Amino acid sequence: MKRLARSVYSRAAGSAALRRIRTHPRVRALARRHVHVLLGPGTTWANVDSALRLLGEDGARPVAFGPWAGDRLTEVLYWEPFVRWAREHFSLRTPEPGDAGAAVFPSAPVRTLVEAYRRGDDAPRPLLKRARYAGNPLGHAPAAVVPWSERAVESVLAGASTIAVCGAAVEPDLDLAQRVAAELGIPLTILDSAGLERLEGALR
């Protein structure tokens, strides 16, 4: 039933008559109260966008995100940049202490879409369109060698030329980290410990 409602709502954008109904303030308010319908199983990035747009139309109501159920690496690499983008793009108000009645945007739909990328099924572009990585505006931190973890991503975001030493890892995570680093203009090298020793041995 929820999928049907989501489908009808989404497809209404494609018809001039239904679009008029869809954009009526009372319909928007109703949809906003049931935004979770857009974010159920089978959510697409377009559904995520629609939900955020609805929430953004009520400027009086703050929006809380999360909590993120994944590990800290995926939080830094995927979730935090998504939340930053969502807040900026849709002008969403952050809840203040004591704010009552904040809307909650759950992390599960985004996590499902992130996992499709991490399995190698989806392209990175939809993620990248919905992410803002906060680089270091003050310049570059000293070069660093860190284990492949959230520390490697944080090192890049701090502006440090970074060598990340990794063991087992999800390859698309590494691909994305290299993309983020390149776009920020920060060199990021990812090596396993044997590869690092091999390289250092060849240079010294």
Add this chain to the structure above:
Amino acid sequence: MPTDHPEYVHPSMPGEADRLVAEAVESIHAAEGRVVVGPWLGEVGFEVLYWIPFLHWLFEQHGIEPERVTVVSRGGVEPWYHGLCDRYVEIFDSLTPEEFRRATLELWAQTGGLQKQVKVRSWDEQVLDATVGPAWRDRALLHPQLMYRLFRNVWQAALPMRDFLDRALHRPWVAPEPDGIDLPPEFAAVRFYFRDSFPDTPANRALVARVIEQLAERGPVVLLNTGVVVDEHEDAEPADDPRVLRPLAGVEPSRNLAVQSAVVARARVFAGTYGGLAHLAPFYGVPTVGFASSPQEINPVHLALARRTAGVYETSLAVVDGAGFDLLASGAAAA
């Protein structure tokens, strides 16, 4: 070129990649396996990272036998196509590097800087006429446009990398013989040139000098600079130093890439501008340090694939700036 250009496989066109491949295979089978592959007129990086692994997949997956395959490329790169063809035709046996460079730059000017062989243009046909002769028209043509159409949207992040990886095979690479080139028993191979990701600045010139000095302190350095110029990149020419050898200066254009490959394949390490040779060296299992002072000028898909490829060949690729190199060279990283 927008990513939804109809020439390129797009996520909204499921099955399009398979259809393009099937068309190419059908044309090869229709010509009874007689196929001309190329001409390859582009950069080394795309040729080694994408084109050759894709050809291995295509040929093995679809039963294309190398006996009737003719490859057209430049710089004597026949060894790169080991196992893929029976005949290699060298472009620089028929055209001079000056002619090649002039035509390439003219084409880039006409196409607004579009360097890729996204379709068969008159320049491709001129090269085929000059190298293979009119007989190429009686055979199937496996042109690099197929690769660009298939993978352009992988490079634009609109398709997952899997779309390439599922259509690539990484086979062992055979090191060419360094015929007539004297090499020390152990050495570091070096090639620096300037490009957008490593521009010609005083800082980068100083970095080149520093890297070569540090490598020379350990042992001989072999520069790969040949003097052959076929594109817009300008070599960084280090100062004379008895520890720095230049055995490739003046090598014939028709084998300039073959001898660079021969040297790289025997090196302890390759260090140089991140780009073509930094992509090539890992195929020979050689630890590689590529330099990029402006990594935002690099397509990150190439970076990620180059890292994955180095892993396939059980070696290491680091893409660093000066600070990253200092970490590696000091040994502080492993410590």
